[in-house]
Amino acid sequence: MTTDTASPIPSDAEQFGKPLQGWRLRLYTIIFEADTRAGKLFDVVLIAAILLSVAVVMLDSVEALHQRHGRWFDVLEWCFTLLFTIEYIARLVCVRRPWRYARSFFGVIDLLAILPAYLAALVPELHLLMDVRILRLLRIFRVFKLTEYAIEYRLLSRALANSRRKILIFLSFVLMVVLVLGTLMYVVEGPEHGYANIPTSVYWAITTLTTVGFGDITPQTNAGRFIASLMMLLGWGTLAVPTGIVTAEMTSMRRRPVTTRTCHACLTEDQAADANYCRHCGAKLSPYQYDREEEQPVRR
Template sequence: MPLEAGERPVLRRKGLTRFADDRPRPPLASDSERFGCPPAGWRRRLHTVIFEADTRAGLAFDIAVIVAILASIAVVMVDSVQPLAQRHGRLLAAAEWGFTALFTLEYLARLASVQRPLRYVTSFYGVIDLLALLPTYLAAVVPEAHLLIDVRVLRLLRVFRIFRLTAFLSETAMLAEALRASARKIAVFLSFVLMVVLVMGTVMHVLEGPANGFTSIPMAMYWAVTTMTTVGYGDITPKTEVGRLIASVMMLLGWGVLAVPTGIVTAEMTLARRHNSRARRCPACDTAAATDTARHCHQCGARLPAFGRRTA
């Protein structure tokens, strides 16, 4: 794809081009662009209602779905209370199957109203919609599975898109980008932690032995994990002086275990926030925005473009 005048590519890898002037990435594709919108007919009208919350019918549909999700979660919570379950068991079961049938029809309608249903099925919200249906059907085989119906609460993530809470969406995207950028650093750190757990677990198994509850290396590793995470259930405790010294060191080390990943993600979020600030430039004097929340240029006072828009 040819570059526009004034653009200077500084990195090109796997189709990604980054520019020296730190221009923002193009806005994410809408559901209609990703999954395909039928050109006409009843599928087109159904697509407008289901996937386009900016219409009156679409907003009403999404609000109705959210109310149904909340009601179905309330049914599961009430069903977990034994006195209420014994008294209203049939009513609660009928309500749950009714909600499941409703959500099944909704899921099938979503598949019918897009041109690329497989892409929707494998998308984030598509997977959540499917997971929200499976527990009820699995409960027919495994009764305990009906408690997993609370996974439907994840479907409430759509509330951010339905009501156009763009501030929440931008912060969520920033957090996701920070987690992706810090994934390798965290993986290296966790590998180090696992090595420490393995070594300390082996040492404690040798020092304490089965007589003090350290019956095997995996059991000693379990103790090491609960100690480093400062949980300390107390079901296994060292009895020797050396074992207690090692336990004290691991407890202090646990503070670092909690702090290091937090610092890594925080640093990446700071970089992402700075990038967002630099990505917007004043259309009048070409000065970078001072902060990510600035609305006007701090140099000339001109109004800054919104996130995701290119300057002229």
């Protein structure tokens, strides 16, 4: 008998390699950790820069604003690009496995945040191949950088990763349902009613099961309407299953001990949630501001 246990997700220190000492260790603590005052300030500044840069991209897409303030938008864009470039280089420098970080999800997002501006400046021929605004739209990927600075985003991503096996099994079941019922609708309705082939019928089954219902293809026979009604009722329960899986996993994770505290003296991670002193150097640990499970102030 086997149990469905989720594999532990490696931390940033394990995945990218935390420096052992020196200025790289302090830089790593500021960039990748948020327990220190400098780390919190770094996160706040980066969050503000990300939001402002995305706002500039959105405002620059308005033709009237682009014609009137296009020069200022370009100046702001280069300021944000230089800021994110410095951040990207600093992340690569302070980890022991920079190539692994560059290939990670956040490493790719960091690259996409700065790449469009440099491509447009270094390769003028791109103007002949495509409108540079299309290239600049890649800057909107900066919004994904927000997920790196909020514990809630990381909690959600870990819950999705831990639930991936259950979700994949559920999606395979949904795929079988739409294939079977889509093929059945192709047999029942036929090309004369818009179900020209099985892929088109499967497309109709997906839109019906997800309760979207574009209405571009509709059943005309009583048997087809019966199948469509069955799929609509089935869609209610189908949409609730993945939500329940992820919610259950998030609840389970919130009940687990939180061990992300960092000693401000020696920068040792993974201190126990209820510890008062560092397990490595013995320095006094700063207390938690709140308890994540109950969201109530911790007794000090």
